[in-house]
Amino acid sequence: MSAVPISWYLLLSAILFGIGAIGALTRRNGIAIFLSVELMLNAANLTLVAYARQLGSHTGQVIVFFVMAVAAAEAAVGLALFIAVFRQRHTIDVNRMNLMRW
Amino acid sequence: METLIFFLFAALAVGSAIVVVTHKSPIYSTLSLVLTLLSMAVLFVLLGAPFLGAVQVLVYAGAIVVLFLFVIMLLNVQKEEAAHVDRGAQLWTAIVGVIAFLGMFWLAFWRTGLRIGGPAPQPLTQEFVALRTVAVELFGTYLLPFEMVGLLLLVAVIGATVAARRPGAPDNSVDDLPVYASGDEPRTDPLRSGPDPRRPSVAEPAYKTKEANV
Numbered sequence: 001m002s003a004v005p006i007s008w009y010l011l012l013s014a015i016l017f018g019i020g021a022i023g024a025l026t027r028r029n030g031i032a033i034f035l036s037v038e039l040m041l042n043a044a045n046l047t048l049v050a051y052a053r054q055l056g057s058h059t060g061q062v063i064v065f066f067v068m069a070v071a072a073a074e075a076a077v078g079l080a081l082f083i084a085v086f087r088q089r090h091t092i093d094v095n096r097m098n099l100m101r102w
Numbered sequence: 103m104e105t106l107i108f109f110l111f112a113a114l115a116v117g118s119a120i121v122v123v124t125h126k127s128p129i130y131s132t133l134s135l136v137l138t139l140l141s142m143a144v145l146f147v148l149l150g151a152p153f154l155g156a157v158q159v160l161v162y163a164g165a166i167v168v169l170f171l172f173v174i175m176l177l178n179v180q181k182e183e184a185a186h187v188d189r190g191a192q193l194w195t196a197i198v199g200v201i202a203f204l205g206m207f208w209l210a211f212w213r214t215g216l217r218i219g220g221p222a223p224q225p226l227t228q229e230f231v232a233l234r235t236v237a238v239e240l241f242g243t244y245l246l247p248f249e250m251v252g253l254l255l256l257v258a259v260i261g262a263t264v265a266a267r268r269p270g271a272p273d274n275s276v277d278d279l280p281v282y283a284s285g286d287e288p289r290t291d292p293l294r295s296g297p298d299p300r301r302p303s304v305a306e307p308a309y310k311t312k313e314a315n316v
């Protein structure tokens with residue numbers, strides 16, 4: 001049983017993070033942007049777990065646990081904000097949310 | 103064998119991640135995100151973190167994504183409308199920015215001495231994979247952050263509830279519920295649907311608010 005080198009996991013994590021970043025920068029649907037952010041969070045999680053494996057420490061896994069909890073909180077609050085915005089403006093297209101733009 | 107599993111699920115994760123960011127319909131994007139999260143759970147297990155793999159499936163794929171689906175269906179989000187700005191320029195700018203960003207990542211990894219296809223890590227031990235060691239870390243060393251995360255979730259729940267309320271909606275607290283005096287309850291039996299002799303007239307409401315009752 002040959003273990004996969006940790007650098008492959010880091011490469012995969014970087015690719016996923018890049019895909020998520022492209023999505024977060026180019027999508028205009030607010031929920032799609034949120035999905036891309038979740039993708040980036042997961043890529044960061046993969047890096048943490050990979051390093052925990054490499055270093056033989058559990059700290060990385062505990063941090064991933066916290067990241068998941070924060071992601072849940074972020075998703076709940078963010079989606080509630082989108083519901084509130086949708087009530088007011090009947091769209092969640094971020095290009096039309098220009099209330100706080102200079 | 104492990105290498106085969108890794109490449110299979112890595113390809114699955116990357117493919118479904120591309121679908122997440124490219125598909126026009128938010129529903130398909132979300133369902134594709136489920137696939138990404140599940141294949142990453144497999145990778146977590148492969149890395150000797152079965153607890154995180156389980157949490158990934160239960161919390162991420164099970165709860166957070168379902169929340170996304172509920173909101174998408176609640177808002178009845180349609181596909182993105184036709185572009186009214188130059189999408190090509192925006193896309194290429196994003197790609198160039200991300201490539202520059204990943205280049206910085208790569209430089210950082212390179213300087214720490216990591217190389218693609220470097221030596222494989224130590225084989226997994228029973229002690230590293232055991233749930234007990236994770237629990238000792240989580241509830242011993244990181245007990246205070248753990249409690250603070252619980253507080254954060256509580257704040258998030260309250261904040262989400264307040265933010266999603268309809269502005270100006272009546273306060274649905276117990277005080278506003280009608281309190282029926284005994285014998286005044288409206289008849290609900292559908293079989294006895296004649297005119298209700300006790301039906302309230304306009305002048306005499308069938309219920310009294312609690313304030314009136316006091």
